[in-house]
Amino acid sequence: MSKYTRLAIAIPCFNEEGLIKSTTERLLELLDYLEKKEKIASNSYIYLIDDGSKDETWYEIAKAVARHPHKIKAAKFLSNFGNQKALLAGMLGAKKIGCDAVVTIDADLQQDETKIEEFIDRYDEGYKIVFGVRNDRKTDSFFKKITALAFYKLMAILGVKIPKNHSDFRLVSCEVLEILDKFKETNLFLRGFFHEIGFKQISVQFDVKKRNVGKSKFNLFSLTALAVNGITSYSVVPLKLICVSGFLCMLIGFLMGMYAILAKFLWNDSPDGWATAIIVTSFFGGFEVFCVGIVAEYLGEIFKEVKKRPRYIIEEELL
Ligand code: UDP
Numbered sequence: 001m002s003k004y005t006r007l008a009i010a011i012p013c014f015n016e017e018g019l020i021k022s023t024t025e026r027l028l029e030l031l032d033y034l035e036k037k038e039k040i041a042s043n044s045y046i047y048l049i050d051d052g053s054k055d056e057t058w059y060e061i062a063k064a065v066a067r068h069p070h071k072i073k074a075a076k077f078l079s080n081f082g083n084q085k086a087l088l089a090g091m092l093g094a095k096k097i098g099c100d101a102v103v104t105i106d107a108d109l110q111q112d113e114t115k116i117e118e119f120i121d122r123y124d125e126g127y128k129i130v131f132g133v134r135n136d137r138k139t140d141s142f143f144k145k146i147t148a149l150a151f152y153k154l155m156a157i158l159g160v161k162i163p164k165n166h167s168d169f170r171l172v173s174c175e176v177l178e179i180l181d182k183f184k185e186t187n188l189f190l191r192g193f194f195h196e197i198g199f200k201q202i203s204v205q206f207d208v209k210k211r212n213v214g215k216s217k218f219n220l221f222s223l224t225a226l227a228v229n230g231i232t233s234y235s236v237v238p239l240k241l242i243c244v245s246g247f248l249c250m251l252i253g254f255l256m257g258m259y260a261i262l263a264k265f266l267w268n269d270s271p272d273g274w275a276t277a278i279i280v281t282s283f284f285g286g287f288e289v290f291c292v293g294i295v296a297e298y299l300g301e302i303f304k305e306v307k308k309r310p311r312y313i314i315e316e317e318l319l
């Protein structure tokens with residue numbers, strides 16, 4: 001990256017009042033260091049997106065902007081649209097303000113911010129996307145480790161090719177942002193998008209730190225929603241599975257029917273059959289509902305997309 005390259009660091013913030021000051025100070029220090037090494041331009045900046053926080057986050061952000069008006073910019077969502085929408089707003093907002101590349105990182109700086117220098121070096125070598133991959137999951141709870149493993153396995157089975165332990169800590173060049181802006185679907189699964197889009201990309205390993213202030217904003221509910229979104233927006237394998245399993249069920253049903261006819265008319269052996277009938281009926285009943293459930297998942301997704309609602313609504317901007 002030449003010293004004229006303008007870098008934006010976009011940060012989604014939801015109820016992070018205790019972290020804004022330390023995080024912005026730390027990143028300003030990093031920007032300063034990178035400028036001195038002539039890796040980025042002096043008009044590089046930090047862009048904070050308040051995802052509808054309920055605490056004093058926006059007040060803290062406004063104070064940070066007031067302290068460093070040329071270095072910190074911010075936008076505030078009207079309400080909580082979720083981390084993926086805040087990331088999207090961070091990237092597209094930075095494109096609008098102007099930048100050559102944008103790095104997204106969490107407000108708690110759990111991802112190793114010193115790796116941004118390496119991201120820039122890779123960008124300098126011509127990579128358009130540089131994505132962070134976690135070295136291990138030492139800081140995660142047992143539950144999060146298991147669910148993450150299951151998620152990546154399931155995604156692989158369903159044909160969604162995303163690298164394991166890939167996070168939303170990445171550098172994206174402005175060419176990629178141009179394309180991202182053209183993807184108008186409401187529930188865009190960013191990790192899938194960046195991996196499938198086809199730009200020259202490379203990964204950089206990083207260690208995950210512990211969160212010092214506040215607590216994780218994700219729970220089983222929001223993580224499941226993210227996983228389901230990833231699957232329904234990038235895989236049609238579940239739909240295909242319905243066809244395959246539907247065909248297999250028909251085949252089994254046909255064979256059972258043949259057997260029943262033979263048993264009745266050829267072998268004159270008509271078994272009680274009640275238990276079998278009930279088991280079969282309930283099994284297939286359940287199976288059908290399950291299939292309809294998967295279809296409904298996609299229908300729900302289509303339902304949301306066709307409405308073409310705005311992906312986020314910015315209430316206020318400090319530019
Ligand atoms: N975040 C957000 N909106 C939300 C939830 C989280 O913008 O609804 C932000 C949060 O402030 C942080 C990042 O997303 O900057 C990651 O959140 P967190 O650290 O809680 O996630 P974890 O590290 O547990 O995966």
Ligand code: MG
Nearest residue numbers: 106108110211
């Ligand atoms: Mg975190």
